[in-house]
Amino acid sequence: MVNMSNVDDLLEPLRYNNLSDFELTDVRSIGGGVFAQTDTIEHLQLLDTIVKAYQSVHVPTYGQQIPNTPYAKSYNITSATSTKILEPAKGEVYRIDTLNVLSTESGTEFNLAMQYESDSGAVVLKLTDPVAITRLNTEIVVLSINDPIIVTYPQVLIVGTTSSGTVDTTTIIGYTKLQQ
Numbered sequence: 201m202v203n204m205s206n207v208d209d210l211l212e213p214l215r216y217n218n219l220s221d222f223e224l225t226d227v228r229s230i231g232g233g234v235f236a237q238t239d240t241i242e243h244l245q246l247l248d249t250i251v252k253a254y255q256s257v258h259v260p261t262y263g264q265q266i267p268n269t270p271y272a273k274s275y276n277i278t279s280a281t282s283t284k285i286l287e288p289a290k291g292e293v294y295r296i297d298t299l300n301v302l303s304t305e306s307g308t309e310f311n312l313a314m315q316y317e318s319d320s321g322a323v324v325l326k327l328t329d330p331v332a333i334t335r336l337n338t339e340i341v342v343l344s345i346n347d348p349i350i351v352t353y354p355q356v357l358i359v360g361t362t363s364s365g366t367v368d369t370t371t372i373i374g375y376t377k378l379q380q
Contacts (some may be wrong), residue, residue, distance in 0.1 A: 261342070265295070267379035269365065277361050277369045282313070284378065285373055286357040293379035296349040299342045300372045303333040307364040310371075312349075316358040324358060333369070350378070 265275050277283050288294055309330040317324050328350065333340065351357050361367050 207328065220345065233363060265376040265378060266380065269380075270297075270374065270375070272372065272374045275359070275371045275373075277359065277371060278367055280362045281360075281366050283359045283361070283371075284315075284356050285359050285371060286351050286375065288353040288355070290352055290353050292377065293350065293352045294375045295378055296351060296373055296374075296375045298374040299341045301333065301342055301359075301369055301371040302337065302339045302372075303367075304337055305363065305366045305368045306334075306336060307365050308333045309362045310342070311360045313358045313360055314349075314351070315358055317354050330360070330362065339372070351375075351378075 253328040272287070275283060275285055277366070286294060286296065297310070303310075309332050310328040312328055313324045316325065328342065349357065357373075359371050362371060
């Protein structure tokens with residue numbers, strides 16, 4: 201335990217820093233055996249209130265969605281490439297609830313992959329085999345609410361497209377934040 205010469209030293213890191221400067225591990229490490237002097241109780245209660253407020257927003261929700269965080273995004277892909285469609289920031293966890301694809305060109309194949317970091321650099325692992333899009337101008341469900349994908353930092357969800365001709369697809373994802 202740090203020996204503080206001034207009780208205000210306890211609050212110093214919180215006075216001049218934004219909560220976004222702290223990592224979740226910093227908040228988890230606060231606590232344990234604290235033997236406070238009588239005149240420090242007010243400060244410890246204030247610190248406890250701040251930590252609980254931070255944890256209520258940033259600590260995992262154990263699989264439950266964070267209220268008001270469902271999102272939908274649409275990506276227009278016009279070349280045979282790998283496109284990052286969801287890249288969580290540090291500490292974030294998302295659940296992809298639905299993913300649909302629509303193509304206006306024939307001969308396009310579509311697949312999902314997840315990028316992971318490794319000792320040898322980024323590794324991309326397929327989540328689905330390439331599927332030929334045969335129904336043009338029709339939204340095709342690739343992923344439904346019954347089989348969601350969880351994407352956590354530093355993973356990246358990627359859409360891959362290949363084609364014997366022109367690529368013109370729209371990928372629509374619906375996702376929910378589980379941790380921020």
